[in-house]
Amino acid sequence: MEQKTPLYDCHVTWGGKIVPFAGYLLPVQYKTGVIAEHMAVRTKAGLFDVSHMGEVTYKGKDALANLQKLLTNDFTNLPDGGVRYSPMCNDQGGVVDDLIVYKISDENYMVVVNAANRHKDVAWMKEHLFGEVAFEDISDSMAQLALQGPNSYEILKKLTEEKYIPKKYYSFVNEAYVGDIPCIISKTGYTGEDGYEIYMKNRYAQQMWNLLLKTGSESGLIPCGLGARDTLRLEAAMPLYGHEMDDTVTPPEAGLSFAVKMEKDDFIGKAALEARGPLTRKRVGLKVTSRGIVREQEEVYMGDRLVGHTTSGTHCPYLGCAVAMALVDIDAANAGSQVEVLVRGRKLTAEIVNLPFYKRNK
Incomplete structure (x- = not known):
């Protein structure tokens, strides 16, 4: 219920x-x-x-060490009052969830997780606790x-x-x-x-x-x-868990390499990411150039070759056009490439474009 x-x-x-x-x-x-x-x-x-989002806290002298081991980003230089985004990987390098960390003090952090993943995340976090740390789900x-x-x-x-x-x-x-x-x-x-x-x-x-x-x-x-x-x-081309990433998609494939610090000490999934070698697929933007709207989980073709699938798609009210994000083979991921998306038995034409689709003027 x-x-x-x-x-x-x-x-x-x-x-x-x-x-x-x-x-x-x-x-x-x-x-x-x-x-x-x-x-x-x-x-x-x-x-x-957005009260459905989950919040957990890490408190104690090993709070930071736990986050460093659990998450792909580096929090050693995060100041008090700072916020930092990070994927959380499984042992295979896939994404368990993406989340945001709030540093209150050296021994006090709040972590915000996706609503649909709250209970899965809490179980994963508890399973990997170590040292002197108090963990609490305050959602x-x-x-x-x-x-x-x-x-x-x-x-x-x-x-x-x-x-x-x-x-x-x-x-x-x-x-x-x-x-x-x-x-x-x-x-x-x-x-x-x-x-x-x-x-x-x-x-x-x-x-x-x-x-x-x-x-x-x-x-x-x-x-x-x-x-x-x-x-x-x-x-704004912001990824959504369960669409642009999941337990089988790695952060680099989802375009999140900026939040993966391979130079830091060991974290869960680091060895698997190293073992994978160069990227074989990546997240891209699609601008639909024929009439119609593309949704998620639709096949993307370059010529007769299946090169990937869409992960999200809609008509964008502000931009006034239909766009989608997709996970495609690396050799098909260049901006300007022409592709087709199979939508209910009909192929719609689209162009691969750089992300984000929209960026506000600062």
């Missing part, structure tokens, strides 16, 4: 169309619709309930809101002191306040836009939701659902 986030009643009140997702009942869209929600985030601001006590879009800052500054608003991308303020609500404010997001993710105890979630929407209404802020979250992340 699906769980409800602390904001379930708010979604119903706002006319959210509720669907099951990752074990939760969440709004796929509101009465405004996916396109309007997508465009609000690109041009003004949108508010998402059920935490709510998370994502305030995203170019007007996010002007909305937030009406509700909090400047010192509580993180300035640098991938940084956070641990003990902040929005109004009189204690929270964590993080300059992060999954939309390709400027914005913030705000963490708070469950009991404050509805108060925070209502406060942000009321304050942000004159700046164009509207609530947004899972549909827009997916089209926004795809337009």
